[in-house]
Amino acid sequence: MKKQLNVGIVGYKFMGRAHSNAWKKAPLFFDIPVTPVLKAACGRHQESLTEFAEKWGWEETETDWEKLVTRPDIDIIDIALPQHLHYEVAIAAAKAGKHIFCEKPLSMSIEQAEEMLKVCQENNVKHYLNHNYRRTxxxxxxxxxxxxxxxxxxxxxxxxxxxxxxxxxxxxxxxxxxxxxxxxxxxxxxxxxxxxxxxxxxxxxxxxxxxxxxxxxxxxxxxxxxxxxxxxxxxxxxxxxxxxxxxxxxxxxxxxxxxxxxxxxxxxxxxxxxxxxxxxxxxxxxxxxxxxMxxxxxxxxxxxxxxxxxxxxxxxxxxxxxxxxxxxxxxIIGYEHAFVHAVVDFVKAIDGDTEIKPDFADGLxxxxxxxxxxxxxxxxxxxxx
The missing domain is CATH 3.30.360.10 (Dihydrodipicolinate Reductase; domain 2)
Incomplete structure (x- = not known):
């Protein structure tokens, strides 16, 4: 049986849907060494969050992102939030030793970006910034x-x-x-x-x-x-x-x-x-x-x-x-496929302990x-x- 990586996603609107589709499709079309598991979805509103989780196949829901990022059964934190919310979640996730798949733009300032990169490096976690157009x-x-x-x-x-x-x-x-x-x-x-x-x-x-x-x-x-x-x-x-x-x-x-x-x-x-x-x-x-495209x-x-x-x-x-x-x-393929390609490369980087680009250094x-x-x-x- 292949190894698994449990994913926790924070955010469930436009990017939450695009990312969820990518996590689901990646092992179906690509031979990847690790299977991503849609473990938990996190958002503020329980009713709409539950509807999202059931539709996209997330096993559980959380309404407290701080609880999600510290769960021992979560390996990857997917930040599918507006940019003003990236910094706090990414810092906490990195300190908890979670690999990070983050939507763009990285942050609200140079200072935030510098700290996000520093904390990821200090905690030796993979950090990917989803400029998905590279992967068309x-x-x-x-x-x-x-x-x-x-x-x-x-x-x-x-x-x-x-x-x-x-x-x-x-x-x-x-x-x-x-x-x-x-x-x-x-x-x-x-x-x-x-x-x-x-x-x-x-x-x-x-x-x-x-x-x-x-x-x-x-x-x-x-x-x-x-x-x-x-x-x-x-x-x-x-x-x-x-x-x-x-x-x-x-x-x-x-x-x-x-x-x-x-x-x-x-x-x-x-x-x-x-x-x-x-x-x-x-x-x-x-x-x-x-x-x-x-x-x-x-x-x-x-x-x-x-x-x-x-x-x-x-x-x-x-x-x-x-x-x-x-x-x-x-x-032909479409817009959503580049997200799948990003997930494929990201889990390969985790499994092989190799570089994934663009990362938070590129984001900075x-x-x-x-x-x-x-x-x-x-x-x-x-x-x-």
Whole structure:
């Protein structure tokens, strides 16, 4: 019989569902040395928590996260919470010797991120930060092609993460629109993904220049009981102040000499979850669009004269990263599959005592870039990292 690792999850909304699906599917499609067991789910409201646990197959429920993280039968703490709640749970889990699977962004500040990393290192626990887009087959293939020199020296990184879910001024003041619970707007939430991809594919960032803006300054107060991640209901006509930016633009210089741009907005009308990047190099180029996540665009200078042009690589072949564990070639996978890939790599890292990326050290580097962007937007000055 395979070894088992008991998982305790804290949080049961959008990310709680995505993570639960991943824990369940990982051993069904991948040959992993350890079987994750959905041991206990934790949340504040017992009735909805019980419904969640029964639906997704969690054996038990807890309403006290502090009790959950100290249970001797729990090996992994999965933090599927909004970012303002990550710090306290992660610190307690690490001190209790639990491995940590944490949703992004890592924390609310550099100081929190530094301490989270330090405590994990001191207690020798695995710490994974779930920037799941790294683990789509197309992005993983892009990394392989870059490492193989297929596009040569990188000159340009161009990235945009665009959504439109708060264009309506009647959309309520959810937790994502308040500084005390979200730290910032798309600069924190969306650009955290974008910066992680830039670090993964291009390299570390040296300098940051940024600007932010706010289009709607007041919104109806949200009914917290009816608020999900990208949906919400108001409690009436009472208005509250939006205390985060609605859009952010960053320009960066990478340490390797490449230059880059980042656009993050929730006001791109018609865009639902549109994450794109373009990488231009001396030998070729790569383009990715999350809304067409099974495809990677590739241009090669080495094609024969008269045959140059971007080609579409459909990353569903068995030789493509992760893809061979799913369906026959041409049968596409979706958003949720990258979470499964993360779980697979995470449990392998625990079993083999190997590195898992991105970890809290990577998360700290991302927070440093995001903080620099907010500082630059406030001061109008370029910030050196």
């Amino acid at each position: 087959p197309a992005v993983s293939l892009a990394k392989e092609m870059i490492d193989e020199g297929k596009i040569g020296r990188i000159f340009h990184w161009r990235c945009a993460y665009q959504q439109d879910w708060i264009v309506d001024p009647k959309f309520p003041l959810t937790w994502q629109l308040k500084k005390e619970t979200s730290k910032a707007g798309p600069q924190w939430d969306l650009n955290s993904h974008a910066v992680d991809l830039a670090h993964f594919l291009v390299g570390d960032i040296a300098t940051v220049s940024a600007m932010t803006t706010n289009f709607i300054k007041e919104r109806p107060i949200a009914d917290d009981a009816a608020t999900g991640s990208l949906t919400g209901a108001s409690i009436g006509d009472e208005m509250g102040e939006v205390t985060v930016e609605d859009a952010a633009l960053m320009m960066v210089m990478f340490k390797n000499g490449a230059i880059g741009s980042f656009e993050a907005t929730r006001f791109a009308t018609g865009r639902k979850n549109h994450l794109t990047f373009e990488i231009y190099g001396s030998r070729g180029s790569l383009v990715f669009d999350l809304e067409r 099974n495809e990677l665009q590739y241009y090669s200078n080495e094609d024969a004269p008269g045959e140059h042009g971007f080609r579409t690589i459909l990353t569903t072949e068995s030789i493509h990263p992760y893809a061979g564990n799913w369906w026959p070639a041409g049968h 580097k991302i927070i440093q870039v995001l903080e620099a962007g907010l500082q630059s937007a406030e001061t109008g000055q370029q910030v050196q990292l």
